[in-house]
Amino acid sequence: MTTLAEDVGDLYQAVILDHGRKPRHAGRLASFDTSAKGDNPMCGDRVEVFVKYGADDTIGEAGFEARGCAISIASADLMAEVVVGRKITDTRAMFETFRQMARTGECPACDDAMDRLRPLAGVHDYPSRVKCATLPWHALLAALDGEGRTSSE
């Protein structure tokens, strides 16, 4: 008989457990330029993402407040980590790549920049959990678009 850790290792990789438990970027930024909330109506996950712009159309700082599962918190935390310093247009492209990876488990378009997000590829095996991983990104894009609110569907 396999152990539970072996069975779910693809999904709950150490980095996810770690960031899910001790997120580095949790918390409302002291000052920010835009923010947006995201809801997953099916399961009750909620996240709010805060962004402070940097120079040259980049993201200067990012933070979040969330109630949700380990996957969604780790995903929010890793997202905040990778988008800081990145061009806004690149961030949008990154979400597309990420979403593709979360849905299929495959990532032909993945470059080094995606390395930190790769551990989340395991969600593709759990269709109902894909939204947990993508919700923070939906919120981020809503913030960048000035929409204030989004829901994952």
Add this chain to the structure above:
Amino acid sequence: MTTLAEDVGDLYQAVILDHGRKPRHAGRLASFDTSAKGDNPMCGDRVEVFVKYGADDTIGEAGFEARGCAISIASADLMAEVVVGRKITDTRAMFETFRQMARTGECPACDDAMDRLRPLAGVHDYPSRVKCATLPWHALLAALDGEGRTSSE
């Protein structure tokens, strides 16, 4: 192979075919005390029954106008035949006996007065046709109750 006549003989007895084709009591009475219409919404059968009261709470004359199948016209015609001269209360009781017979094919309560109606017992084998046989009676009772309109259900 049986002939169609053998197959449906129970339902389409000679007396029914005869009264269905050549009803004796069809037509609006020249003068009448009460009347009522009956509809079968499922199939579009329509009948209107006219009654002229006789002495001592009896039915003096009865007539009907109908659009419908052989069963409903024969039933209306035989009904008009048997109720004339009969006490109104007896007529009501007769309908109960008739309805029972039409539904079950059995008629433990049948007396001589029911003899003319017995050929209609065959409808019990065709549940959707039972209403064809009972519709004129529903209209008759509605007329006696002064209700003007009824529908068989």
Add this chain to the structure above:
Amino acid sequence: MNDAFPAPGFDIARIRADFPILSQTVRGKPLVFLDSAASAQKPRVVIDAMVNCMETQYANVHRGLHWMSERTTDAYESTRDVVAALLNANDRTEIVFTRNSTEAINLVAHSYGRGIMKPGEVVLISEMEHHANIVPWQMLRDSHGIEMRVAAVTETGELDMEDVAAKLSDNKVGLVAITHMSNVFGTYVPVERLIRLAHEHGAKVLLDGSQAVVHRRVDVQALGCDFYVFTGHKLYGPTGIGVLWARHELLEAMPPFMGGGDMIDSVTFERSTWAHVPHKFEAGTPAIIEAIGLKAAIGYVQEIGYEALSAHEAALTDHALSQLATVEGLRVIGQAQDRGGVVSFTLKGAHAHDVATLLDRQGIAIRAGHHCAEPLMRRLGLDSTARASFGVYTSHEEIDALTTGLNRVREFFV
């Protein structure tokens, strides 16, 4: 007898073998089922899909984080893709599941009718509508101050396009709601022309495809209509499932019809917000097993192919019309140019109900009555007709059996 040959490659024996019920006997006679327009029989693949769901992969949808629920959700939602492909919808989110056509039309009457249309606007229907496409508009008229107009039908049983044009001419019609194929005459309505005309006058168009989608390929984008409805049980699928297709922007603008689980985004006691289209219109646990059955039914029809199916049914209809013409005293009601496999008729001296019962005694199932189209019957000066209707499994021999049966009825009765 078989002067009209079935379409090449259409193996009727094999198709009949797909429908378990067709080997039943009725009153000791082999079943001849000519009442498919009321509801069609179910092929083995539909039954199997439903059984398979219940035996191996069943749970509630959209809510579960576990394997059974995820798999059932996939199966349910993939029916939406299949229906979208069937109708060539632009987007899968344009497919809303309902109980049947009737609920789909009521949904539009409630939500679009009350939510978007303004009192004083007009709904235009026709004289040959099924009650499902009359009564919801009457209820809307009586509760919301909408006017209802009725376009005439010609003596041949076709939509009177001049009357349609006249009734559209004051530009007050907001919605034209018309059958794509008559369930009484078998007439196909010239919907392309109708839609063009309606749009020119600023009216949206709802097509009642309950009959049409069973017999012909439907392409909502090519047609250009705004709403399309059909019902699963006539398309060889289970009862309890129907479809509303509508343009995405219409669904977006429409308020929900029913409230409950699955149709919400978030709920507080003060205020709730709605889920995205199409979920906004699907309150509560949907007809999951039935959707899965419908998917199998559509797959079955597509495997045969609408070309083969239409050709088969056209041949059957020709055969039926020529055979029925040989029965003395029989009059076919409705002589449309463009028609499908639904034939209404009267038999001189015999009421339609008696005809139906006498045919039933011979194992032949037809329908008799007003076909849920009372106003049309009144227009025709009839109280009822007999109706034989055909499906993919109907054979030329069954039509011959009907003809023989009718001759026996005539002999017995007349």
Add this chain to the structure above:
Amino acid sequence: MNDAFPAPGFDIARIRADFPILSQTVRGKPLVFLDSAASAQKPRVVIDAMVNCMETQYANVHRGLHWMSERTTDAYESTRDVVAALLNANDRTEIVFTRNSTEAINLVAHSYGRGIMKPGEVVLISEMEHHANIVPWQMLRDSHGIEMRVAAVTETGELDMEDVAAKLSDNKVGLVAITHMSNVFGTYVPVERLIRLAHEHGAKVLLDGSQAVVHRRVDVQALGCDFYVFTGHKLYGPTGIGVLWARHELLEAMPPFMGGGDMIDSVTFERSTWAHVPHKFEAGTPAIIEAIGLKAAIGYVQEIGYEALSAHEAALTDHALSQLATVEGLRVIGQAQDRGGVVSFTLKGAHAHDVATLLDRQGIAIRAGHHCAEPLMRRLGLDSTARASFGVYTSHEEIDALTTGLNRVREFFV
């Protein structure tokens, strides 16, 4: 381990063998299905009844004069008798078939709410309602000027009867709409008391029996309620079929909800008249195959008997509560005195979704989320809970498997 013994004569192995799906494996593990409150699995007799209908005796109902239609109509209508007996309704005409509980409540909100209630009247619900018993009343409030009040739930997850009394005291409440059994806590509401109180204040009572009827004998006449709703798929029946029971005189007074075939008496373009109750509320082709499945499901439950079933589930619930208490960091949400086989819980340090996924990996299906009761979650200061729920086929071993599974989750996660 089996300190709590099943009810005598309750042969769980035999019952489990009646449910084909229970022998499936999930992710390589035997399925442990503890999500019956979302939707129950189907016994062989239900599957067989549906298959038998489709293979041997299927046609549309109410309209056909032929054998298949007559037999199908009999089978469909006899389900009404079976449901009437199940609920001990006074009369079979008090049973209206809907798609599910959600539609049944929406029917009442539309027809009774808009047709009979007056603006300014109040609908009283509770904090522990399912969205299906919240959103329709909000929509009625917003469209028809009805006030909506919400009775509180106590810390133990019971209905706060003092608050109910307070909210009834001004006699403005026209309708109390409350769950008979909570789908989150498993709490049974003291409905007899509630109904007496409501009637004293002139209010009618609707009970949402979606959960209750699965576990307990329901007698609407003994209860004295005015409306009762339930949904077939939770009672081991198919999806696509639900039930509204209401007193005959209420149904008589209520206007129809949807319009179409089967619900009319006669139709002219000027005016239509409605069929008798209950047909007035059943527009279009009903869920025929599903009604026949529901009849088999009710027969199945009645053969086991509510006494045996309730005893089995009470033993299971006791066992579950005592087993779950051994899991470190696990907190059961809701400690009602009178409760059934639905247990919500949280696990310290692990989010409910992660718990559900990790259990799923072990073949154990539970639900996690807000259970379509968002306002209740908010009231509890939670965003979600995990929920295990039991059915007639749930075994003590499955509860032990859940406990073991949860301990493994805790070890892995915490």
